[in-house]
Amino acid sequence: MLGLLETGSGFWSAIIWVVVVLVISSIVIYIRNKGEESYKKNTEQDKPFISGNPELSKEGSHIAASHIYWGFTEALKDYYNPLVKIHTGNINDYSGWIIIITIIILILVGVSG
Amino acid sequence: MTIEGLLIILLKIIGAVIIAFLGVILGLFYKGIDRKLAAKMQARVGPPIRQPFMDFFKLMIKENIVPENAVPWIFNGVPVMTLVATITILFYLPIGNISPLLSGYGDIVLIIYLLTLPAIGMVVGGFASGSPYANVGAQREMVMMMSYELPLVTTVIAIGWKLSQVYPQLNVFSLAVINAHPIWGLVGPLGFVGALLLLITLAIVTPGELSKIPFDVPEAETELAGGLLVEYSGRNLALFSLADAVKTIVMVSLTVALFFPYNIAHLFDLSGIFAIGIDSLFFLVKLLLIMFVEVTFIRVAAARLKIDQVSYAYWVPLSIIGLLGLSLIVLDTIMI
Incomplete structure (x- = not known):
């Protein structure tokens, strides 16, 4: 259909x-x-609104992408902080985690039959 | 494609135009009522109910400024996309005892996906504005979207799951099926409490979806000067105001469809056009009452939260309330 x-x-x-x-x-x-489409190009009108402050430089007035999830990570910091600590950068630690998780999954699969 | 198929498409198109027109008019009218009621609760006179209509026409004759830092085609295209995406959701929602226009062509899972489109549009528009305020607003809108999805989906899944247990042969995610089988009649006392918790969850998700106080952090006039809408003016802002009005109707209609799909025509032994008329009027009254609770009352009674508080509120307490509601409904079903 x-x-x-x-x-x-x-x-x-x-x-x-x-x-x-x-x-x-x-x-x-x-x-x-049907609406009005004109405006005064290249005047004060099309400058970005920064509460009346001048735009010192295009690059300097950008918000960095690293801020993007700030509210999210701040709200869930009790969850993220331990995760960040676990990320040691040591390959031995990561291998250990893979083994531990594999064991847990195998036990769960074995128990559930 | 057969002649019958083309005829169906033609009828759907005519219906779509009528519903879109009515949705916009109703959205602006209810927006006026919302502003009047909010003003009365704050001991103000408030604007006349026709104010949103006057605002729209005024914006249409104002200059449509495109900032020099903006990406013009995205900046101008996003208001159109946002309004169109919002209006299309109306076609999947039932009105009184009238089935959705596109009933059989999309279910409630599709509605949840479509609900993200206007929010994504706002985010893209904010980033395309090239303003730090709009940028922060867009980032906040993204965080909000990531936060309220889980409680919203929990509500829908719980109702769908319960229906699948009682009517395994039906398409349980179809709005027509959900509308025909109110959740309150399917559950025992435990499930009733669960459904009540889910209703509370949806009632708190709604102001978030609509970016209304206390969840209006993406716009936050006092700190971000309008946030992701700060650079918008003229006809672009006019389209955003229409999208906001229609989305209010969409979210409130969703609450009606999920929790209050009752009609009254049978009480008066009415049928045919009279039944459609009285049920449609009753539907409008339900919309008004639910909008008052979910939008007007909450925004007058509460102050704006910070973005991390919003995210926490949705992810922790509200998700727990939603999952508790779902668990109670499951428990209720298992025990029966």
Whole structure:
């Protein structure tokens, strides 16, 4: 039925979805085109907003990607801090972890039959 | 493709245009009511209910500034994508006793995926703005998305699992099936408490999905000056305001479909067009009441959390509440 994909527990038709997306997109783009499109290029108007401060340099006003998950790692620091400590950089430690995890999995598989 | 297939597509397209139009009008109208109610609770007069309509038309005639640091095609394209993605979700949701327009063409798992599209759009738009404030806002939106997914999915999985136990022959993730079999009638006392916990979980996920207080950290006017929307203006911002209004209707409709799919036409022995009319009116009343609790009341009663508090709230207490709800429903089923 119109490209219906059934996974056994779920279903969706990508064709129908794409068709309605195209239809709604054309309406939305039509509405957007009815709006004002001009602005004063190369004036103060298109400078980035930094609370009235001048942009000293393009590079200097960027936010580093290392901050990206700050809120997430800060909220779950009780989980992440021990994990960071485990990452010693020593290949012997990593090999040890593989052996320990393999033993645990084998025991679980053995117990569950 | 057969003639019948083309006819079905044509009818779906006409239905889609009507629902999209009604969804936008209803979204803006309810946004006006939300603002009025919030104002009354804060002892203010508040704006008139038609204010969101006036804001939209005003934004459409304002200049549409594209900052010099922005990536123009992404910056301009994202508002369109966000609004379109939000509107398409409406087609998979039931309205009163009317089945979803695309019933049989997508299930609730698809809705959960589609719900991430507007949020991803906001993130991409924030990064494409080339502003530090928008950048921080976009990063926060990403962290929020990673945080509220687990409790949201837990709610859906719990209801789907319960339905699969009672009606193994049905497509349990179909919204039409979920809408026809309210969870409250399928569970015993333990499961009832579990369903109540899941309802609380969804009620707290909703303001997060909508970036409303206390989870409005990606926009945070007082610290980020609008965050990921800081550089948007004119018609681009107008489209974002429409997307916000429609997403409110989407999230509240999802709560109705999952937990309050009841209709009242049978109480008055009505059928046909009258039954559709009264059930649709009842649906609008349910939307209003649930929006008041999930959006208006929570945002007036609480202050904004910090981003790490938001992430913690979703990952730890709310995930535990959701999983507890799921466990109680499983326990209830095993014990029966």
